Amino acid sequence: MHPGPMNRGIEIADEVADGPRSVIFRQVSCGLAVRMAVLYLCVRASEQ
Numbered sequence: 001m002h003p004g005p006m007n008r009g010i011e012i013a014d015e016v017a018d019g020p021r022s023v024i025f026r027q028v029s030c031g032l033a034v035r036m037a038v039l040y041l042c043v044r045a046s047e048q
Helices: 024-047
Strands: none
Touching: none
16 A cells, blocks of 8 residues: 555656546545554453
8 A cells, every 4th residue: 555645757657647547535535544453462361
C-alpha cells in the first residue's frame, strides 16, 4: 500500500496516478486505518 504523499513525475507519472485504474488515493486513505489497527494490536499484545 502506498503511504502517500506520492512524488508526481518521480515515483509515478501523472497519467498513471490520475488514471481510471489508479488506487493510490484509496490506499492512502485506508492505509491510515490499517496502520492504526496494527499499532493497536501490537500495543495490546505487549500488555498481556
